[in-house]
Amino acid sequence: MKKRRSSDSPPGMVVNEKPATLDDIARRLKLSAVTISKALRDHPDISSATKRIVLQTAEEMGYTPNIMARNLSARRTHTIGVVLPKIAHFFFSSIIDHIYNIAHDRKYEVILTVSQESAEREKKHVQTLLAMKVDGIIASLSQETRDYRVFETVGRRGVPLVFLDRVPDLPNISTVVVDDRGGAFKAVERAIALGHRRIGHFGGFVSTNIGRERKAGFLEAMNRYQVPLNESWILEGGFDEEYGYQAFMDLYRRKDLPEFVFAVTHPVAMGIYKAVKEVGMRIPDDVDLICFGNAQVQDFLSPPLSAVDQPTEVMSRSAMELLMEQIARRETYKPRSILVGTDIIVRGTCVQRRQPE
Amino acid sequence: MKKRRSSDSPPGMVVNEKPATLDDIARRLKLSAVTISKALRDHPDISSATKRIVLQTAEEMGYTPNIMARNLSARRTHTIGVVLPKIAHFFFSSIIDHIYNIAHDRKYEVILTVSQESAEREKKHVQTLLAMKVDGIIASLSQETRDYRVFETVGRRGVPLVFLDRVPDLPNISTVVVDDRGGAFKAVERAIALGHRRIGHFGGFVSTNIGRERKAGFLEAMNRYQVPLNESWILEGGFDEEYGYQAFMDLYRRKDLPEFVFAVTHPVAMGIYKAVKEVGMRIPDDVDLICFGNAQVQDFLSPPLSAVDQPTEVMSRSAMELLMEQIARRETYKPRSILVGTDIIVRGTCVQRRQPE
DNA sequence: TTGAAAGCGCTAACAG
DNA sequence: CTGTTAGCGCTTTCAA
Numbered sequence: 070m071k072k073r074r075s076s077d078s079p080p081g082m083v084v085n086e087k088p089a090t091l092d093d094i095a096r097r098l099k100l101s102a103v104t105i106s107k108a109l110r111d112h113p114d115i116s117s118a119t120k121r122i123v124l125q126t127a128e129e130m131g132y133t134p135n136i137m138a139r140n141l142s143a144r145r146t147h148t149i150g151v152v153l154p155k156i157a158h159f160f161f162s163s164i165i166d167h168i169y170n171i172a173h174d175r176k177y178e179v180i181l182t183v184s185q186e187s188a189e190r191e192k193k194h195v196q197t198l199l200a201m202k203v204d205g206i207i208a209s210l211s212q213e214t215r216d217y218r219v220f221e222t223v224g225r226r227g228v229p230l231v232f233l234d235r236v237p238d239l240p241n242i243s244t245v246v247v248d249d250r251g252g253a254f255k256a257v258e259r260a261i262a263l264g265h266r267r268i269g270h271f272g273g274f275v276s277t278n279i280g281r282e283r284k285a286g287f288l289e290a291m292n293r294y295q296v297p298l299n300e301s302w303i304l305e306g307g308f309d310e311e312y313g314y315q316a317f318m319d320l321y322r323r324k325d326l327p328e329f330v331f332a333v334t335h336p337v338a339m340g341i342y343k344a345v346k347e348v349g350m351r352i353p354d355d356v357d358l359i360c361f362g363n364a365q366v367q368d369f370l371s372p373p374l375s376a377v378d379q380p381t382e383v384m385s386r387s388a389m390e391l392l393m394e395q396i397a398r399r400e401t402y403k404p405r406s407i408l409v410g411t412d413i414i415v416r417g418t419c420v421q422r423r424q425p426e
Numbered sequence: 427m428k429k430r431r432s433s434d435s436p437p438g439m440v441v442n443e444k445p446a447t448l449d450d451i452a453r454r455l456k457l458s459a460v461t462i463s464k465a466l467r468d469h470p471d472i473s474s475a476t477k478r479i480v481l482q483t484a485e486e487m488g489y490t491p492n493i494m495a496r497n498l499s500a501r502r503t504h505t506i507g508v509v510l511p512k513i514a515h516f517f518f519s520s521i522i523d524h525i526y527n528i529a530h531d532r533k534y535e536v537i538l539t540v541s542q543e544s545a546e547r548e549k550k551h552v553q554t555l556l557a558m559k560v561d562g563i564i565a566s567l568s569q570e571t572r573d574y575r576v577f578e579t580v581g582r583r584g585v586p587l588v589f590l591d592r593v594p595d596l597p598n599i600s601t602v603v604v605d606d607r608g609g610a611f612k613a614v615e616r617a618i619a620l621g622h623r624r625i626g627h628f629g630g631f632v633s634t635n636i637g638r639e640r641k642a643g644f645l646e647a648m649n650r651y652q653v654p655l656n657e658s659w660i661l662e663g664g665f666d667e668e669y670g671y672q673a674f675m676d677l678y679r680r681k682d683l684p685e686f687v688f689a690v691t692h693p694v695a696m697g698i699y700k701a702v703k704e705v706g707m708r709i710p711d712d713v714d715l716i717c718f719g720n721a722q723v724q725d726f727l728s729p730p731l732s733a734v735d736q737p738t739e740v741m742s743r744s745a746m747e748l749l750m751e752q753i754a755r756r757e758t759y760k761p762r763s764i765l766v767g768t769d770i771i772v773r774g775t776c777v778q779r780r781q782p783e
Numbered sequence: 784t785t786g787a788a789a790g791c792g793c794t795a796a797c798a799g
Numbered sequence: 800c801t802g803t804t805a806g807c808g809c810t811t812t813c814a815a
Contacts, residue, residue: 226490460794791811
């Protein structure tokens, strides 16, 4: 059954011109499909004369390879899957940008999936990626994830896997994380050096590595410098703006505010900004703060928020390198963990106070 | 060649347990692969008793369907491709969130690609999506794109296609756009109503529909209310922060500043904020502005930026609906365009001035 | 340097 | 209700 050609149809019209296949080209050239396949892939078997004519004909016929067929037959997809918890978030959109760039340089496709912080979605995404036979997976856990079985399946299937930033508590896996504890320590250490003693931590879930480690860094600094802890200022509630806002409001209503807060993420700090503004207080004079992680908009906040830097490019590159190594040497690869160092970037918060007490 | 089982390997270890296929299950159950295939897809042909046992066995054997094979055979992927120019941008990350949600409700996978505002990348992405045999494509053009031939190919192939927000100037295509002209008009109209006369427009490339339409809305309002135009305040330079910053700085150095600016996008407005702050002026007293489009962080800017709203959920939903309709009724579908209405959201800019001149 | 044969894992169409 | 046959479009032997 032949479909009509599109000769007289307007460009946007649906016309179902059936795409040419290797066989079509082969027939036209009186060669075999195998030869066409090889020529198109620049296989050394084929003479350059043949290659030239094949390439040209393919172009003329508007040939598009069928990736499904190719992958099915080649048992290799040249595709990596990425599972991120969120995307409308500077850290992750920056990570994905870098992953895309690096992947394309290496001729890999990338399939991005977003769990929206839902463990269930995350699981489905991983299964889909497995079903798609991706060559490897880079994942950052949702904040809900407690059950790592899907990822164990990935390992059992021999599919290379690297965790980035939000990593599970599992043996023998490859991970790339920023030095959460060290960064947190530096941040809090600085606050203390500035003379703060009434310091709180709006922390993330300690079921996640980042929640745990950042809190550990906080405690380490408080301990080291013998700053007394106030339990009601040490919170655990997630990673988003809403939490930061509510937490601050709550303390405000109870008239039990710390004078300095170390926020577990940038969105949490944003929530604090919002709350502070709402109750008519000022940053950094009435309340000062610093957070872990950047945003695009630091420059436009008043005052600009100081933060522990998360070097997204280094992190992405490290993750891709671990993954590529794992893909290249499946059999002999031993899981590795990379810890990316970090520093604080001081902007308009976490600065010298006007009148130290 | 049999691979060793993973019984004694640690979870994260690469062990290459070969995934079960339909045939494996069939053999185990002494049924045919076809029966298994149907049972797994809940086909009415199969008795529920058989279905139960098949489902259970598949589960036990850790069966994962091979999507490549399935799609190749079914000639349907249940996947839509999305091409966006940027992702670290509130408008687009919000769009993609919605598309994901809607698609998953309808049991579609989505493959997201990002052109990074590069026409070349965009072209490659579209080709890849075609090669992946996606069931349809939603695209938003890069700011560089002038050549629409790839998209014509998509049409010729009979692959459903809907453009969103940044649309090409092509006949017979489906598009979803916000009412750029109307929104721009309302914004400028308001500025005029507030008494401004020295009004500029930091516009986008007029080669793009949004650049063109927003400028048209600006001119329409200026005309309607007979406000004199000053050519040196009517700029064309893109959509990003850097442009907004440079443009403002340039006018500042030439000592030829407008008192009000209508910025073509939110990032452009951000650039203006940065520049204004840097030269020690104040918003909205010294310079006032409004822009087209939102960001996550409006609340934290000082003052919060007023803007023409872009209703991302409505836009995403409309685009998905057009696409689904097109997929369902390939043969009879006629391209349609949807114009989504919009309004301005007034925050801390574009407000009554203290002392009208 | 080229090609014939075989098959990747699955599903659609038809029989039984 | 179940199974047989015949591909989907491509790549990988291996022989010519």
